Amino acid sequence: MATSGPGTRPTTIYSVAQLAGVSIATVSRVLQGTGATSPQIRAQVLQAVEDLEYVPRRSARSLAVQRHDAQGLVVHDLTGPYYSELLMGYESAAAKFGQSVIIVVTGQREDPEWAVRELASRVDGLVLANSTLPDDEARALGRRTPVVMLARTAVPGCDSVSAENAQSARELTEHLIAHGRRRLFFVGDPEGSPDVQERYRGFTEALSSSDASEVGPAIRVDFREHSGAEVAAQVMGHVNGPDALVCANDELALSTMKALQRGGVKVPDDIAIVGWDDVMTARYVSPGLTTVRQPLFELGRLAATRLHERIAGAPVAPEPRILPTELVLRSSCGCPETDDRDVPWVTS
Amino acid sequence: MATSGPGTRPTTIYSVAQLAGVSIATVSRVLQGTGATSPQIRAQVLQAVEDLEYVPRRSARSLAVQRHDAQGLVVHDLTGPYYSELLMGYESAAAKFGQSVIIVVTGQREDPEWAVRELASRVDGLVLANSTLPDDEARALGRRTPVVMLARTAVPGCDSVSAENAQSARELTEHLIAHGRRRLFFVGDPEGSPDVQERYRGFTEALSSSDASEVGPAIRVDFREHSGAEVAAQVMGHVNGPDALVCANDELALSTMKALQRGGVKVPDDIAIVGWDDVMTARYVSPGLTTVRQPLFELGRLAATRLHERIAGAPVAPEPRILPTELVLRSSCGCPETDDRDVPWVTS
DNA sequence: TGCAGGCTTGTAAGCGCTTACATAGACGGA
DNA sequence: TCCGTCTATGTAAGCGCTTACAAGCCTGCA
Numbered sequence: 224m225a226t227s228g229p230g231t232r233p234t235t236i237y238s239v240a241q242l243a244g245v246s247i248a249t250v251s252r253v254l255q256g257t258g259a260t261s262p263q264i265r266a267q268v269l270q271a272v273e274d275l276e277y278v279p280r281r282s283a284r285s286l287a288v289q290r291h292d293a294q295g296l297v298v299h300d301l302t303g304p305y306y307s308e309l310l311m312g313y314e315s316a317a318a319k320f321g322q323s324v325i326i327v328v329t330g331q332r333e334d335p336e337w338a339v340r341e342l343a344s345r346v347d348g349l350v351l352a353n354s355t356l357p358d359d360e361a362r363a364l365g366r367r368t369p370v371v372m373l374a375r376t377a378v379p380g381c382d383s384v385s386a387e388n389a390q391s392a393r394e395l396t397e398h399l400i401a402h403g404r405r406r407l408f409f410v411g412d413p414e415g416s417p418d419v420q421e422r423y424r425g426f427t428e429a430l431s432s433s434d435a436s437e438v439g440p441a442i443r444v445d446f447r448e449h450s451g452a453e454v455a456a457q458v459m460g461h462v463n464g465p466d467a468l469v470c471a472n473d474e475l476a477l478s479t480m481k482a483l484q485r486g487g488v489k490v491p492d493d494i495a496i497v498g499w500d501d502v503m504t505a506r507y508v509s510p511g512l513t514t515v516r517q518p519l520f521e522l523g524r525l526a527a528t529r530l531h532e533r534i535a536g537a538p539v540a541p542e543p544r545i546l547p548t549e550l551v552l553r554s555s556c557g558c559p560e561t562d563d564r565d566v567p568w569v570t571s
Numbered sequence: 572m573a574t575s576g577p578g579t580r581p582t583t584i585y586s587v588a589q590l591a592g593v594s595i596a597t598v599s600r601v602l603q604g605t606g607a608t609s610p611q612i613r614a615q616v617l618q619a620v621e622d623l624e625y626v627p628r629r630s631a632r633s634l635a636v637q638r639h640d641a642q643g644l645v646v647h648d649l650t651g652p653y654y655s656e657l658l659m660g661y662e663s664a665a666a667k668f669g670q671s672v673i674i675v676v677t678g679q680r681e682d683p684e685w686a687v688r689e690l691a692s693r694v695d696g697l698v699l700a701n702s703t704l705p706d707d708e709a710r711a712l713g714r715r716t717p718v719v720m721l722a723r724t725a726v727p728g729c730d731s732v733s734a735e736n737a738q739s740a741r742e743l744t745e746h747l748i749a750h751g752r753r754r755l756f757f758v759g760d761p762e763g764s765p766d767v768q769e770r771y772r773g774f775t776e777a778l779s780s781s782d783a784s785e786v787g788p789a790i791r792v793d794f795r796e797h798s799g800a801e802v803a804a805q806v807m808g809h810v811n812g813p814d815a816l817v818c819a820n821d822e823l824a825l826s827t828m829k830a831l832q833r834g835g836v837k838v839p840d841d842i843a844i845v846g847w848d849d850v851m852t853a854r855y856v857s858p859g860l861t862t863v864r865q866p867l868f869e870l871g872r873l874a875a876t877r878l879h880e881r882i883a884g885a886p887v888a889p890e891p892r893i894l895p896t897e898l899v900l901r902s903s904c905g906c907p908e909t910d911d912r913d914v915p916w917v918t919s
Numbered sequence: 920t921g922c923a924g925g926c927t928t929g930t931a932a933g934c935g936c937t938t939a940c941a942t943a944g945a946c947g948g949a
Numbered sequence: 950t951c952c953g954t955c956t957a958t959g960t961a962a963g964c965g966c967t968t969a970c971a972a973g974c975c976t977g978c979a
Binding site (some may be wrong): 230276279281282283285286291293299301302303305307308310311314315318323324325326327328330331338340341342343344345349363367448474477499502503504507508509568 | 624626627628629630633634639641648649650652654655656658659662663666671672673674675676678679680686688689690691692693708711717796822825829850851852855857858
């Protein structure tokens, strides 16, 4: 029974109070459940609320209680499977705390810093993913509002959650060496993101602590799919090229693999290829792509949870929280064809 | 030079006014650019704003101007590549209008309707994707605030944007018939979403206007990857099984294809398979998956734009806005191996 | 010199909600 | 019967911002 049509004044706490024959304070108390109220009055108020389809204005409440019940999530882009799952985890945790999430994608913004400041004024705290804001800006923000860093180098005064990178890179590299590979190259630009930087670090560490080969410079390309052709061309041009490629992510690994295969290179016989993220395609291509699975949903959830705690008054955690990752061995590294555990097309 | 530390009172328009030696009205006018201000005063104010790192409280402004400069986006889940791109398009358009976007994922909510009502109280309008709220609830919402329906059957009083489905389904089906296929089955549950319902309609229309075969019932399974094995088992059980499968989306098509291949069925020789969405995997598998590409980014952008117009006062569009889709022919339908236009691993 | 009229700035009244405090009954014990 | 106490409700003061309106100042013209 909405009495509010176009032109009618919107229903406020005053309309409800009037209809229920009580004061606005009483309405507020009934709705908040704060303060004692007689069952009689409560019923009247709730009835009026229902009749008018009353929903309190968020902005008025925020102004009064100095709280938004909302968290901000700032990411650079949303492409790839990476973010949808992260976002799911984030949103689901935030929902449990009764928090809304406002999302800002800085990638295409003309003025990211302004966007984030603006965001900060409508939330109780924010999560900053990598490649969104420079560290000093982040730190400044962290002084005024709770901030959690996501998959990015720790900043003093801010919490930090991320997935483990260097260790898995080391394992992956050692695994390739165990397969007899000796000329390993890293593909992707370590400057591009802290994640990749860590992966590159793990890669070089594993390499230099073995007698496999000298550590060559990384093949610096953009992380996106279109770089594959470029990498393949570069690799096939070598006289004594690599026999293994550690790629910064799966998109890069997959497109490189395809381009090499089209060029007549055999994977993994001639060149082994591995990546990061375990995207859906990784288990559909042939050979299956060996990669590293990140707990993305969990990462999102953790970020939301930590931010919520901070908003509730918890102190900044002294240590960054780092989630373990998991090697997924398929056959692009030289392992025998997968036995199909955990692939969805097999009934178990 | 943030003078605000923990414990200090937060900076408000009053602090700025005081520091600049003017009234709060003047500060507001300078910041809004409304009303004439002398260059002298303006400079003082801006200086103070900078010194204090002042950002106006959003809630106070919203309360005063009765506007949030925010849009709500309600989706059922975020899995798959579908939503990340849609979201990118949405966010980028909204950003251009100076709008924030607050996102609610109803999938795991205990009370979606409450969540959406709550959302409605902190935004100027909302976009409702399919499978989020029942129609009557949506319509009720549409009476009180601008609402745009996304990829969902039109609701009177609400705008509606979606991608074309029936037509492409018809084309896809006719294409398979032209390949000589005669026993075509649809895979996926038409009840599951309006999109799929439309696709099924196109499928049956094409079939009944040809002399290919009778229209069999759809193989009703969940849209997710794990259904592939089930479909394959069902299909291989037939004595005179299908020679073509039109799957409701790519995930289903891909997992079914894999499962069939593992069962010794040749694609496309024994059975042709097609899907919808053109996910990344579709161009990496062998044979390449014939599918339908939807303009997701554009769809997101359109939804944001339409909502913005509605918020600005435009009337509800009488007709739903339907974006065209595009057939992507690869070889799972029986076409010869793709010539690799538009695949990223080929330098052009 | 006086005053109309155009600028610039200040004053103050909201916007809708929460909440500290005041107030009015109801009840029980002295 | 009176008063202290407790409970249920109302009153009113904000929260930080915008904006209609008032007020002051300066310019230029009669």
